[in-house]
Amino acid sequence: MNKKIYIRTFGCQMNIRDSEFVMGILLERGFEKANSAENADVILFNSCSVRKHAEDRLFSNISGLKDLKKKRSNIIIGLIGCTAQNYKEGVFSKVPMVDFACGSGNITDLPEIIKDVLKNRCPIVAADKVNEKRKELFPKYRNGNFKTHVSISEGCDNFCSYCVVPYVRGRERSRRQKDIIEEVEDLANRGFREITLLGQNVNSYRDSPLRGQSLCRNDFVKLLENINKIDGIKRIRFMTSHPKDASPDLFKAMKNMDKVCEHLHLPLQSGSTRILQLMNRGYTAKRYARLVDSFRKFIPHGSVTTDMIIGFPSETENDFQKTMTLMNEIKFDSAFTFKYSPRPPAKSAELKDDVLQEIKDDRLKALINLQEKISQKRNEPLQGKVLEILVDGRNKKSPTTLTGRTRTNKTVVFEGNKKLIGKFVDVIIESVTPHALKGRMV
Numbered sequence: 001m002n003k004k005i006y007i008r009t010f011g012c013q014m015n016i017r018d019s020e021f022v023m024g025i026l027l028e029r030g031f032e033k034a035n036s037a038e039n040a041d042v043i044l045f046n047s048c049s050v051r052k053h054a055e056d057r058l059f060s061n062i063s064g065l066k067d068l069k070k071k072r073s074n075i076i077i078g079l080i081g082c083t084a085q086n087y088k089e090g091v092f093s094k095v096p097m098v099d100f101a102c103g104s105g106n107i108t109d110l111p112e113i114i115k116d117v118l119k120n121r122c123p124i125v126a127a128d129k130v131n132e133k134r135k136e137l138f139p140k141y142r143n144g145n146f147k148t149h150v151s152i153s154e155g156c157d158n159f160c161s162y163c164v165v166p167y168v169r170g171r172e173r174s175r176r177q178k179d180i181i182e183e184v185e186d187l188a189n190r191g192f193r194e195i196t197l198l199g200q201n202v203n204s205y206r207d208s209p210l211r212g213q214s215l216c217r218n219d220f221v222k223l224l225e226n227i228n229k230i231d232g233i234k235r236i237r238f239m240t241s242h243p244k245d246a247s248p249d250l251f252k253a254m255k256n257m258d259k260v261c262e263h264l265h266l267p268l269q270s271g272s273t274r275i276l277q278l279m280n281r282g283y284t285a286k287r288y289a290r291l292v293d294s295f296r297k298f299i300p301h302g303s304v305t306t307d308m309i310i311g312f313p314s315e316t317e318n319d320f321q322k323t324m325t326l327m328n329e330i331k332f333d334s335a336f337t338f339k340y341s342p343r344p345p346a347k348s349a350e351l352k353d354d355v356l357q358e359i360k361d362d363r364l365k366a367l368i369n370l371q372e373k374i375s376q377k378r379n380e381p382l383q384g385k386v387l388e389i390l391v392d393g394r395n396k397k398s399p400t401t402l403t404g405r406t407r408t409n410k411t412v413v414f415e416g417n418k419k420l421i422g423k424f425v426d427v428i429i430e431s432v433t434p435h436a437l438k439g440r441m442v
C-alpha cells in the first residue's frame with residue numbers, strides 16, 4: 001500500500017495529537033507521507049467542532065480542493081475526528097467532494113476504511129465507536145523529536161452546556177498509568193525532553209480500576225509523580241485542568257516535582273456565577289478565584305492562563321462587567337477569548353442566542369484590551385531576569401531569530417543559530433510585550 005497520505009489539522013492540541021496518531025498507524029500499515037495535498041493520493045482533514053469558526057474554515061478549505069479533485073478524480077478526501085462524528089452522513093451534503101467520514105472513536109480503523117474506499121469507490125461513514133476505548137497500539141511516529149504530546153484520557157463527562165465534546169469524543173476513558181509510563185519512557189529514550197499530558201479534564205484522570213484497585217482522587221498526582229521520575233524527561237506540562245476538579249493537593253504536589261512546569265491553564269469561561277451555572281461548569285466565580293490564590297500560594301512565580309467565552313445566551317452588561325472585574329482581580333498571564341456560538345447538540349443550542357453580534361464584538365474587544373494591559377504588566381517584572389528556555393523553532397517573521405518557551409510557557413524571541421532548536425538555553429530578558437519576551441543568550 002504505497003499510497004501517499006496528507007493530513008490537514010484544524011483545532012486544538014488533541015486534534016494535533018490525533019493527526020499524529022493517524023499518520024503513525026497509516027505509516028505502520030505501509031502508506032507513505034506526502035509533503036503537500038497536491039502530491040497526495042489521500043487527503044485527510046482532521047477537525048475540531050468546538051468552535052463554529054474552525055468548522056467554517058474547514059469546510060471552505062475542503063471546498064478549495066474542487067479543482068484538484070477535478071484534475072485528479074482518483075484522489076480520495078476523508079474527513080476525520082470530531083466534525084465527522086458530529087455530522088456523519090450530513091458531511092456529504094455539506095462538502096460533496098468528501099469520500100468518507102470517520103469519527104474520533106473509529107480512527108484506529110482508518111487503514112481498512114481507506115483501503116475499502118480506494119477499492120470500491122463508494123462513500124463510507126464510520127462513527128459507531130464514540131465511547132470505545134482506543135486500543136493500546138500507540139504508534140511510535142511523532143512529528144518532532146524533542147517535545148511532544150501524550151494522551152492520558154479521551155472524552156469528557158462534564159457536559160458543559162455549550163460544548164460538543166462529550167457528544168463527539170464520547171464519555172471519559174482514562175488510559176492505564178502503566179501504558180502511559182511505558183510510552184513516556186520510550187519517548188525519553190528516543191531523546192524527547194518535554195511532554196504535555198493531554199486530557200479534556202486531566203484532574204479527573206483515573207488509573208484503570210480494572211485491576212480491582214479502588215478509585216483514587218489523586219490518580220493524576222500519582223501519574224505526575226511517576227513521570228517526574230523518568231530519566232531524560234526535563235519538562236512536564238498538562239492540559240486541561242477543570243476548576244471543578246482541580247485542587248490545592250495538585251498545586252502542592254506540583255511545587256515538589258522539579259520537572260512539572262510552573263504553568264496552570266484553568267479555563268474560567270465567565271466571571272458571572274449566574275452564567276457559569278447556565279454553562280453547567282460546576283463552580284462559582286469565588287471558588288475559581290480561591291483556586292488561583294491557592295496555586296499562587298504554592299507556586300508564586302507560576303503563570304496562569306485561561307479561556308473565556310463572551311456573549312453566552314442572556315449575558316447582560318452586568319454579567320460582562322463581573323467578568324471584567326474578575327479578570328482585573330486575578331490578572332491572568334494570558335487568555336484565549338472567544339465569542340459564543342451555538343454548537344448543536346450541546347444543550348445551550350436550545351437557548352436563544354440573544355446577545356447581538358455588535359455587543360459580542362464590543363465586549364470581546366474590551367476584554368482583549370484589558371487582557372493585553374494585564375499581560376504586559378505580568379511580563380514587565382521579567383525584564384533583566386535570566387530564564388531557561390527550550391528552543392522550539394525559527395521566528396516566522398525573522399529568519400535569524402529563534403523562539404522558545406520558558407517553564408511558565410511564555411514565548412521568548414532571541415537571535416540564535418538554528419542548531420539550537422531542541423536545546424535548553426539561558427536567555428536574559430531585555431524587553432517585553434503582552435505576547436512575548438525578547439532577550440539574548442547568556
Ligand code: SF4
Binds near residue numbers: 158160163
Ligand atoms: S470540561 Fe466542559 S468544555 Fe471541557 S471538554 Fe468537557 S464538556 Fe467540553
